[in-house]
Amino acid sequence: MKFLRQLFASCVLLGALAGATGAVAADAAPAATKAPAKDLVLKGDAKCTSCHDESDEPKLLHIGKTKHGTVADGRAPSCTNCHGESDLHTNNPAKLKERPPTDRSFAKGSKTPVAARNESCISCHRKDSKRSHWEGSAHERADVACTSCHQLHTAKDKVADKRTQPEVCFTCHKEQRVQVSKPSHHPVLEGKVACSDCHNAHGSVGPKLVKRDSVVDTCYTCHMEKRGPFVHSHEPVNEDCGNCHNPHGTVAESMLKARPPFLCHQCHTPHGGQLAQLRGQLPLQPTATSSGKSGINYTQARGCLNCHTQIHGSNNPSATNPTPQFNLR
Incomplete structure (x- = not known):
């Protein structure tokens, strides 16, 4: 009888152990066949989106x-790219x-060298003609990171919008912020003109990162009526519009660096010995000119543009001198 009890107890114990083993195996089976995490946005992003979510x-x-998240575009990068x-x-x-941190971190205060951060962008965007002059450009030499200006993980990049782009540029270019707030300025603050309309922040062959080969060619993009060619050209215009204008803004009309006739007097000696009068070396009165005629003080309620209206260039001849830009009608 005692033997039968021991045999029965052994069978019960073995049955319990078998049941427990089966339960463990049943629990382990789903785990072993669990489907891998699916990509949410980019190809291969499951490695990241298993932790990073909305x-x-x-x-x-x-x-x-x-555009970086366009799945239909085969050029779209992955997180690890x-x-x-x-x-x-x-x-x-x-x-x-x-x-x-990640191997290449773009966060503020990142210890990843700027050159390494930028290389992840340039590796794709170098083929773009707009960025072909990045190496050696002013921003590249100043160690400016692409992510200092651009935002990738956002629906709207501030640089891509004319209304918000200037604020990004003004973060560093504070002098230009002051200039565009002056009475005479390009409509930057009004959202009609953006910095990128004139400048290529990724580098250019022109001076001051202008988009064309020269300042005047860049200005002619909009001000084509000043291009000419003219019979009588104004050399400062052909050289650099910045000789007379500050394109970001001034207190003088037409964004001139100074009001006429003082702006003109920086290059042209005033009529009738007036330069000496302006310096206080002669009394403020008409003086004899080399031609024997009486000079006129053109600083008193008068301006060069009263006669020289076509200052950028003219096709009209002059009876006395072929060089001034008179508008004879």
């Missing part, structure tokens, strides 16, 4: 609303409280 700040998944494989960041093998 609740992140900044909204990293908003990259799907930009820009940030690197970043295995230390993903796995955190040292179990640090704060995960190590």
Whole structure:
């Protein structure tokens, strides 16, 4: 009888162990066949989106609303194309409280060299003619990162909008911020003209990062009526519009650096010995000119443009001198 009880107890114990083993196997089976995480936005982004979701700040998944997140475009990069494989960041093998940064970090205060950050952008955008002069440009020499101006994980990049682009540029170019606030200025603050209409921030062959080969060619993009050719050309116009104008803004009309006739007197000696009068060396009165005629004080309620109306160039001849830009009608 005692033997039968022991045999029965052994069978019950074996049955319990078999049931427990089956339950463990049943639980392990779904885990072994669990489907891998799916990409949410970019190809291969499951490695990142398993942690980063729509609740992140900044909204990293908003990259799907930009050109970089266009799945139908085979050129669209993945997370690792820009940030690197970043295995230390993903796995955190040292179990640090704060995960190590990605291989290429673009956050503010990132220790990733600017050249390495920019290379992740230039590797794709170098083929674009608008960025072919980045190497050696003023911004590249100043160690400006692409992400200092551009925002990728956002639906609207401020640089791409004329209304918000100037604020990005004014972060560094504070002198120009003051100039565009002066009475005579290009309508930058009004959102009609953007910095990129005249400048190529990624580099150019022209001076001051202007989009064309020279300042005058850039200005002629809009002010084509000043282009000519004219029979009588004004050399400062052919050389650089900036000789007379400050394109960002001034207190004088037409964005002139000074009001006429004082602007003209910087190059042209005033009629009737007036330069000496302006310096206080002669009394303010008509003086004899080399031609024997009485000179006139043109600084008193008079202006050069009263007669020389076509200051950028003219096809009209002059009876006395072929060079001044008279508008004879």
